[in-house]
Amino acid sequence: MGRKVIVDSDTASDDTIAILLASRLFDLLGVTIVAGNVKYQDQVRNALFTLEYIGKKDVPVYLGQDRPILNKWRTVEEVHGKHGMGEWDIPEPTKRPEKENAIDAIIRLARENQGELEILAISPLTNLALAYLREHSITKWIRKVWIMGGAFTRGNTTPIAEFNFWVDPEAAKVVLDAGFDVTIVPWETTEEYGTLDLAKWERIRSMNTALSRFFERVNKTLLEFSLKQGNRGSVHPDSLTTYLAFDGSAILEQRKFKVDVELCSLSRGAMLVDWYSKGGENANVVLKADSEKFYEKLTSILSSS
Numbered sequence: 001m002g003r004k005v006i007v008d009s010d011t012a013s014d015d016t017i018a019i020l021l022a023s024r025l026f027d028l029l030g031v032t033i034v035a036g037n038v039k040y041q042d043q044v045r046n047a048l049f050t051l052e053y054i055g056k057k058d059v060p061v062y063l064g065q066d067r068p069i070l071n072k073w074r075t076v077e078e079v080h081g082k083h084g085m086g087e088w089d090i091p092e093p094t095k096r097p098e099k100e101n102a103i104d105a106i107i108r109l110a111r112e113n114q115g116e117l118e119i120l121a122i123s124p125l126t127n128l129a130l131a132y133l134r135e136h137s138i139t140k141w142i143r144k145v146w147i148m149g150g151a152f153t154r155g156n157t158t159p160i161a162e163f164n165f166w167v168d169p170e171a172a173k174v175v176l177d178a179g180f181d182v183t184i185v186p187w188e189t190t191e192e193y194g195t196l197d198l199a200k201w202e203r204i205r206s207m208n209t210a211l212s213r214f215f216e217r218v219n220k221t222l223l224e225f226s227l228k229q230g231n232r233g234s235v236h237p238d239s240l241t242t243y244l245a246f247d248g249s250a251i252l253e254q255r256k257f258k259v260d261v262e263l264c265s266l267s268r269g270a271m272l273v274d275w276y277s278k279g280g281e282n283a284n285v286v287l288k289a290d291s292e293k294f295y296e297k298l299t300s301i302l303s304s305s
């Protein structure tokens with residue numbers, strides 16, 4: 001079996017592709033749902049439907065926090081579509097979520113798989129922060145935490161804050177200070193190396209498989225939004241992070257820094273990277289990645305159906 005992971009997700013558009021990649025590249029023990037992109041019940045439905053669609057109905061979905069610790073946040077249907085799946089009005093899934101809460105599930109799975117479990121946190125960090133506050137030992141049990149989040153030069157939600165950190169900066173601070181082995185793939189890196197331009201979209205379109213059609217439909221609004229923002233294509237932070245967790249050779253530059261998060265006022269949610277830190281480094285930050293390797297793996301999976 002492959003490496004054991006939990007995907008912690010605010011399931012909408014690119015999250016579903018990250019779940020697909022995780023199900024093909026890792027031993028996916030569960031998907032935990034946390035407040036973020038769109039309405040909570042839509043996210044739950046999207047995750048259940050995705051697992052059914054990709055033939056992974058046996059992967060459990062656990063419901064976690066339906067709001068951040070303190071913040072009043074807003075959902076971003078304009079990025080992901082009315083219900084988070086582009087314009088696709090997905091059919092009602094038959095799969096149901098587990099009765100066990102996501103925070104209990106994270107702690108239990110970490111305990112049962114000590115030294116093995118990795119968390120792919122492609123969402124606000126509320127679930128993971130609360131799991132840590134309940135059971136501090138998870139920092140020793142969990143092998144690695146991969147975080148898609150944070151911006152330190154330009155934000156996608158405020159001038160300096162990336163969405164996941166902005167939704168729950170308190171949770172991000174708890175997780176960064178906890179002592180996990182953390183690798184962060186920040187917004188800037190995902191925008192630079194996780195963008196699929198129109199030529200890449202055309203190649204995916206021409207595959208015409210069940211999974212390529214799934215990709216097109218769930219990411220339709222995301223593509224339109226990204227183009228309107230002036231980007232050259234759709235940005236795929238969650239799936240890039242999932243791929244980089246799988247293939248370390250596709251991480252072309254990373255550095256250990258002391259990383260913190262701003263909790264106040266205008267810069268709330270900004271990631272503070274101490275570029276000249278000498279001691280106290282708490283996170284590995286991915287600065288450059290191999291976008292072609294990512295695209296090749298993604299397309300090989302999309303064409304495999």
Ligand SMILES: [Ca+2]
Binds near residue numbers: 238
């Ligand atoms: Ca996400």
